[in-house]
Amino acid sequence: MLDATALRxxxxxxxxxxxxxxxxxxxxxxxxxxxxxRKAVQTRTQELQNLRNTxxxxxxxxKARGEDVAALMAEVAGIGDELKAGEAxxxxxxxxxxxxxxxxxxxxxxSVPVGPDEAANVEIRRWGQPPAFDFTPxxxxxxxxxxxxxxxxxxxxxSGARFTVLRGDLARLHRALAQFMLxxxxxxxxxLEVNVPLLVLPETMQGTGQLPKFEEDLFATxxxxxxxxxxxxxxVPLTNLVRERIVEDTELPLRMTAHSMCFRAEAGAYGRxxxxxxxxxxxxxxxxxxxxxPDQSDAEHxxxxxxxxxxxxxxxxxxRRVLLSTGDxxxxxxxxxxxxxxxxxxxxxxxxxxCSNCGAFQARRMQARWRNPATGKPEPVHTLNGSGVxxxxxxxxxxxNYQREDGSIAIPxxxxxxxxxxxxx
Numbered sequence: 001m002l003d004a005t006a007l008r009x010x011x012x013x014x015x016x017x018x019x020x021x022x023x024x025x026x027x028x029x030x031x032x033x034x035x036x037x038r039k040a041v042q043t044r045t046q047e048l049q050n051l052r053n054t055x056x057x058x059x060x061x062x063k064a065r066g067e068d069v070a071a072l073m074a075e076v077a078g079i080g081d082e083l084k085a086g087e088a089x090x091x092x093x094x095x096x097x098x099x100x101x102x103x104x105x106x107x108x109x110x111s112v113p114v115g116p117d118e119a120a121n122v123e124i125r126r127w128g129q130p131p132a133f134d135f136t137p138x139x140x141x142x143x144x145x146x147x148x149x150x151x152x153x154x155x156x157x158x159s160g161a162r163f164t165v166l167r168g169d170l171a172r173l174h175r176a177l178a179q180f181m182l183x184x185x186x187x188x189x190x191x192l193e194v195n196v197p198l199l200v201l202p203e204t205m206q207g208t209g210q211l212p213k214f215e216e217d218l219f220a221t222x223x224x225x226x227x228x229x230x231x232x233x234x235x236v237p238l239t240n241l242v243r244e245r246i247v248e249d250t251e252l253p254l255r256m257t258a259h260s261m262c263f264r265a266e267a268g269a270y271g272r273x274x275x276x277x278x279x280x281x282x283x284x285x286x287x288x289x290x291x292x293x294p295d296q297s298d299a300e301h302x303x304x305x306x307x308x309x310x311x312x313x314x315x316x317x318x319x320r321r322v323l324l325s326t327g328d329x330x331x332x333x334x335x336x337x338x339x340x341x342x343x344x345x346x347x348x349x350x351x352x353x354x355c356s357n358c359g360a361f362q363a364r365r366m367q368a369r370w371r372n373p374a375t376g377k378p379e380p381v382h383t384l385n386g387s388g389v390x391x392x393x394x395x396x397x398x399x400x401n402y403q404r405e406d407g408s409i410a411i412p413x414x415x416x417x418x419x420x421x422x423x424x425x
Contacts, residue, residue: 128318355386
């Protein structure tokens, strides 16, 4: 969430920035009304506490003199009732202010282009040349159907739409991609491999910003009175590992990676994105998360994005880096780079990784802090996350970019350790 100062002392300036950059209308009137009531109730509560202390002292003095204290005790009891009601109202007001703050998006970094949607995104650079085929390239669905490798019909009978069954060499290629990414990030890029839970509690989702705003995009379970959510990305459990912790300066930057299943309802997906494996309810991803000092996070963002780019370069997949506009960024991000891989069947680039610097936004929600050695005091850390990369989309990109006219698929050099031949199919 935003710094409390931004929603109090700088309320109007913050509201204007949110409106012009994010298209988000902050309810200024509601916040001002609640803040005015909060101050009044808080002042009255302090007055009552002082009055109760004074009257309690007077009761003791009166008792020492042998005087009747019934009236004073009745007054103190009345003060206690009013004080209790005031404290309850103060807690309710603070809950209302917190509820407002939890649905306010992060403020964009000054370097982010302002615009309402992806049309305002800025291409930073491209790598690699799209392959030139002397035949009409097929999409991954047709390539996968050739040997029964990719079976959406079977998955639909088992689980419904937007699930896929992979078989044989294609399942093996999918597994090899995940292994390759993990080995690269752990051995060469220095990330700590972590195996994370796939089910998390509501407060965990709230910490990284999925709740309360995006509940409709999540899958949930209920066991008795306990509600848990299937993770949409391992960013959620990885980042929450520092929730309610004070991390020492010597631990930072803390870099973690995980390969996990991811689950998303994808409520708004339609059209070409629901064909094949482009947009699924269940998919796999190798995630990168960094916990950093504020003065490290910009450099860490560039480093993380570069780690994801290396995956695509080692696989020989043409891609481009794009700086997202304010209207295209995620809720918790203050700056995001997307990596988009070339898909021959679509004649264009499609997202395969998003790398975001969230600043202190998630840390405030999680109470995740570091101890600043200069002051000795705890301060919010900065959190960053990125796909390193989406395994299913990498599989699609390899299938389409490495396809041959006969429908077979060449194996990229980086994946040869997991195969005993140079092609499948």
